[in-house]
Amino acid sequence: MKKEPRYKSGLISSLNPFGYNVERWSYALHRVTGVVLIGYLMAHIFETFELSMGNTAWTSTMNALHSLGPLELVGLWIVAGSALYHGANGIRLILNEMFGKLMGRPILPVYPYSPTSLGRNQRIAVWTITGVVLVLWVWAGLYLLTGLGVV
Amino acid sequence: MKESWSMILTYACAMILVFVLTFHFLLQGPLAGKPFEGTGGVLAFSYAAGNLVNFEVVFGLLLYAAILHGLNGVRVIALEWFHPQKKAWLLNLIIVVLMAFFLALGSYTLLAVG
Numbered sequence: 105m106k107k108e109p110r111y112k113s114g115l116i117s118s119l120n121p122f123g124y125n126v127e128r129w130s131y132a133l134h135r136v137t138g139v140v141l142i143g144y145l146m147a148h149i150f151e152t153f154e155l156s157m158g159n160t161a162w163t164s165t166m167n168a169l170h171s172l173g174p175l176e177l178v179g180l181w182i183v184a185g186s187a188l189y190h191g192a193n194g195i196r197l198i199l200n201e202m203f204g205k206l207m208g209r210p211i212l213p214v215y216p217y218s219p220t221s222l223g224r225n226q227r228i229a230v231w232t233i234t235g236v237v238l239v240l241w242v243w244a245g246l247y248l249l250t251g252l253g254v255v
Numbered sequence: 256m257k258e259s260w261s262m263i264l265t266y267a268c269a270m271i272l273v274f275v276l277t278f279h280f281l282l283q284g285p286l287a288g289k290p291f292e293g294t295g296g297v298l299a300f301s302y303a304a305g306n307l308v309n310f311e312v313v314f315g316l317l318l319y320a321a322i323l324h325g326l327n328g329v330r331v332i333a334l335e336w337f338h339p340q341k342k343a344w345l346l347n348l349i350i351v352v353l354m355a356f357f358l359a360l361g362s363y364t365l366l367a368v369g
Binding site: 118135138139141142145146149150152153155156159162163166167169170187191194195198201202 | 266269270272273276280297298300303304307318321322325326328329332335357360361363364367368
């Protein structure tokens with residue numbers, strides 16, 4: 105059976121935000137950060153499982169991870185950034201989709217079309233989230249890369 | 256399960272995760288003082304196991320909310336690959352098996368350490 109054309113580009117196109125507005129960028133970033141987080145979560149469950157195997161197994165796993173050096177910290181920094189963005193943007197999405205907040209009133213579609221979902225409140229929310237997440241991500245980087253427990 | 260119910264479950268888990276994950280971050284970092292001191296930079300067994308014992312319910316909630324939310328999210332993304340949609344049952348089955356596996360592994364860890 106011949107596939108319908110709209111399925112050809114599939115997932116890759118859904119992740120391409122270039123040429124679209126900030127809502128599409130936040131949509132793509134939400135997906136990418138979500139995939140990063142579920143990958144980390146699965147690894148983290150395996151890692152935490154070592155606790156049930158006793159002190160020796162746990163310490164050996166921790167030492168193996170620690171031997172990665174800066175790679176481990178950079179990885180954690182990426183996970184921290186993903187969690188911050190996914191969480192903050194997720195709160196906005198819950199306000200939008202569950203409670204109908206920050207959205208414009210529906211209007212008749214008149215050319216040139218402009219999405220009412222991307223009104224003033226929504227733009228403020230998107231850029232506030234971006235700013236707050238960037239600040240916290242920089243802080244997380246300093247916290248991780250300058251030595252845990254220091255900042 | 257209807258798609259609308261799976262999305263409500265996803266949103267409910269997301270709201271739980273916002274609070275529980277913030278607590279988890281704080282516990283591993285700023286609230287902890289210096290959990291890596293004197294251990295050569297690795298997280299000490301006593302500290303990690305102690306957290307699981309002291310906050311077993313919180314970590315249980317975190318495990319279930321994160322797995323249900325995360326794997327349902329993967330299902331939603333992967334559904335775009337499934338064409339025709341008749342085959343979506345296979346994806347749903349894979350996701351349910353993965354959920355059961357990771358929930359069992361995490362629950363075992365919590366019970367064994369706790």
